[in-house]
Amino acid sequence: MNLIDALRTSSSGLSAQRLRLNLISENIANINTTHTYRGGPYIRKEPVFAAVNQNQSFGDILKARFSPEPSEVTVVDVVEDQRPPVLKYSPGHPEADKNGYVRMPNINIFEEMVNMISASRSYEANVTAVNAAKSMAMKALEIGR
Numbered sequence: 001m002n003l004i005d006a007l008r009t010s011s012s013g014l015s016a017q018r019l020r021l022n023l024i025s026e027n028i029a030n031i032n033t034t035h036t037y038r039g040g041p042y043i044r045k046e047p048v049f050a051a052v053n054q055n056q057s058f059g060d061i062l063k064a065r066f067s068p069e070p071s072e073v074t075v076v077d078v079v080e081d082q083r084p085p086v087l088k089y090s091p092g093h094p095e096a097d098k099n100g101y102v103r104m105p106n107i108n109i110f111e112e113m114v115n116m117i118s119a120s121r122s123y124e125a126n127v128t129a130v131n132a133a134k135s136m137a138m139k140a141l142e143i144g145r
Contacts, residue, residue: 016073024112
């Protein structure tokens with residue numbers, strides 16, 4: 001793996017983790033949103049990552065099966081949580097049904113905080129890898145003097 005491949009791989013990881021952090025912050029911001037444009041409570045979102053080889057031709061993809069090549073992280077999809085909404089008894093709420101229950105988003109703040117810590121640590125690891133690649137490039141340039 002050369003330095004450009006290392007930078008490309010780490011930068012794709014930075015982009016993916018940034019999107020993950022944005023979705024986590026959106027989930028936390030909408031923890032009490034009971035009405036969206038679709039009519040129901042906010043539904044939690046989560047990204048789906050996949051590793052994609054940097055090579056594009058068929059021959060390169062075939063070779064990659066037998067010798068691992070550097071890969072990039074891409075966001076394949078953003079999926080919505082399939083868990084049902086939480087029913088909260090609040091008869092005075094404008095969104096309450098005839099029994100006094102409000103459908104609230106099924107978002108667990110502790111789960112979101114754990115995901116945020118994981119995403120920020122992954123982001124930091126990618127920043128460290130970028131800085132290491134830059135440092136190696138600078139050392140290589142110093143050797144050439």
